[in-house]
Amino acid sequence: MAEAVGRRREVMVVLPGLMLAMVLAMLDNMIVGTAMPHIVAELGGLTHLSWVVTAYVLGTTVSTPIWGKIGDLYGRKNIFLISIVIFMVGSVLCGMAGSVMLGGKDSGMAELIAFRAIQGLGAGGLMVNVMAIIGDLVPPRERGQYQGIMAGVMSLAMFAGPLVGGLITDNFDWRWAFYVNLPVGAVALVLLWLKLDLPKHQNKVRIDWWGAGLLTVSITAMVLVTTWGGNQYPWGSWQILSLAALAVVTLVLFLLVERRVVEPIIPLQLFRNRNFTLISAIGFLLGFAMFGAINFLPLFQQTVQGASATNSGMLMLPMMGAAMVVSLFVGRAITATGKYKAYPVIGGVGMAIGMWLLSTMGVQTPSWQTGVYIAVLGLGMGFLMQTTMLIAQNSVEQKDLGVSSSTTTFFRSIGGSFGVSLFGAIFNNHFLSELTGRFGAETAEKVAKGGGRMDPSALAQMPPQLRTGLLESLSTSISGVFWWAIAFAVVVPLLAAFIKEIPLRGGATQSASEPEAVTPAAS
Incomplete structure (x- = not known):
């Protein structure tokens, strides 16, 4: 009992720093999503909108396995702090994109895309190391409670991100959507440097x-x-x-x-375990459907529904609030019962229903109805967000904790990369096709290029017929993206149904020092 109390005290000391690091990664994505219409209005390039997200997710994806493996081999503390610094440097550069200092607005979008990739390299170390550090400090049976807290913080960051992003872009310059990361990152850096105490490794194995x-x-x-x-x-x-x-x-x-x-970056023997393989596939589909499609919600709300950036952020609150409440509930339930199989199944069904509802939106869809739809999506996300990581970590030995966390995060990130890029291509093609059908090829090209600097004030100045056709084209194209997302979302509960419920390690009768066993590979 004394050991458990001491461990709990140790976790609570570093938890604020870990929470801030998690907020750093999650908050940024949501703030930038809300600010994107303003960024596009200044820098141009509506057809490149998806690349601002793709570059970040791609940087996160390719770096995540490396961060996880280096942490396993050489210790996580310094690696974690370095990733925070890289993220902060990337944030500064993103805020400077398109400024006179870096070449002006003509190269602004290209600069922003490149700097978002640097930011993503740092973000890859944030997400995986937070989960791996919790895994270092807490056995799986108790981990659900803490990962439930972290999932709640992720939801809170996603909850606050659109609102903060809206307030920043409505009342300040969009560049502060990136500069706001600096004070948060600085506090996290100092807290973890002073309070985080993890064993140091002197491993001579080469990366x-x-x-x-x-x-x-x-x-x-x-x-x-x-x-x-x-x-x-x-x-x-x-x-x-x-x-x-x-x-x-x-x-x-x-x-x-x-x-x-x-020491492979991704040990292939991990995939001999059925649960680990299923969770990796679920993570890929979750990232594909969720990150690929949600990227277009602020664009729909601000252009089609005419919301300000602040109101657009507030319209995302039902999704974030639902996800936060469910995540906290699921974390406590897993800790109390040790059962987890039902949650990814329920989450997958909820996510698929949410995507279907969003696919029915049109120009006449009121804001409150969109809020109900994204709340349903948030319920599904809440059941999935932390159970996937918990199941993955419970499938490996302690020495592979970092690489299991990074591999799970990697598959979610690569799904997000493919989702954002593929859905971006689908949106662009559909949008141009819709415009061509309404106005003809020549006018469609002009409208599409002019739409590259589209904002509410520019829309208000358009002739009514042109504005109506543009909004209908946007609405139809964005709804089409959600239709495609359904195809990937429905596979999640089907895969989750095959997860084998293995007892979580580290219950009341098992000490924290006892190693986690690898669950046997299913036949």
């Missing part, structure tokens, strides 16, 4: 840089294929076919390397 490089090239090529295919280049063009071939070749080489190195 699998070949594997990391091949994985990075393969993922980047795949994202470019989904982003450019059928949009910037025809699917049968040499550019797309070359990228697809590069993705396949580097992926095969990566798998060969991982089978031979001593």
Whole structure:
């Protein structure tokens, strides 16, 4: 009992710093999402909107396995602090994009995309290390409670992000959507530097840089294929076919390397465990459907429904509030009962229903109705957000805790990368097609390019017929994105039904020092 109390006290000392680091990553995404219409209005490039998100998610995706493995080998504290610093540097650069100091607005969107990738490299270390550090300090049976708190904080950050982003963009410059990360990051950095005490490793095993490089090239090529295919280049063009071939070749080489190195970035033997494989697939689909589709909600609310940036943020609150309440409930329930299988199934069903409801939106859909739809989506997210990580961590030995956390986060991130890029391509194609059908090809091209700097004031000055056609085209295109998201969301509960409920380690009769056993591979 004394050991458990001491462990709980140790966790509570560092928990504020971990919570701030989590807020740092989650808050940024939601703030930027709300600020995007204003960013596009100043820097231009509506057709490049998805790349601002894709670059960030891609940076997070390719770096997550590396952060997790380095933490396992050399200790997590310093690695975690370095990732916070990189994130803060990326935030400063993003805030400076398009400024006179860096070349002016003509290159602003390209600069922002590049700096978002740097920011994403830091964010990859934030998410995986928070979960892995909790795994270091708390056994799985008690972990549900703390991960429930962290999931609640994630929801709170997502809850506050749109509102903060709206207030910033309505009352200040959109650049403060990035600069606001600096005080939060500084406090987290100081707290963790002073309070976080983790064992240091002196491991002489070399990092699998070949594997990391091949994985990075393969993922980047795949994202470019989904982003450019059928949009910037025809699917049968040499550019797309070359990228697809590069993705396949580097992926095969990566798998060969991982089978031979001593400390692989992603240990392939983890996938012999049924639960781990299922959770990785669920994470991929969750990221694909959720991050890919939600990216378009602020655009719908601010352009089609005419909400201000602040009101757009407030309209996202039902989703975040529902997710936060459910996450806290699920965390406590798992700690009390040790049962978890039902939650990802329920969450998958809720997410699919939410996506279907959002796909029915149109120009006449009132804001309150959108709020109900996204609240349903939030309920589904709340059941899924922390149970996936808990199941993954309970499937591996303690020595692989970081890499299990990073691999799970990696699959969610890569799903988000593909989702954002693919849905962005679907949106662009659908939007241009809708405009062409209404106004003809020549006018559609002009409207699409003019829409690259679209904001509420610009819409108000358009001729009524043009404005109506533009809003209807936007609405139909965004609804189409949610229709595609349904196809991926419905697979989540089907996969979750096959999860085998393994007793969580570290119950009342097991000490924290007792190693976690690997669950047997299912036949």
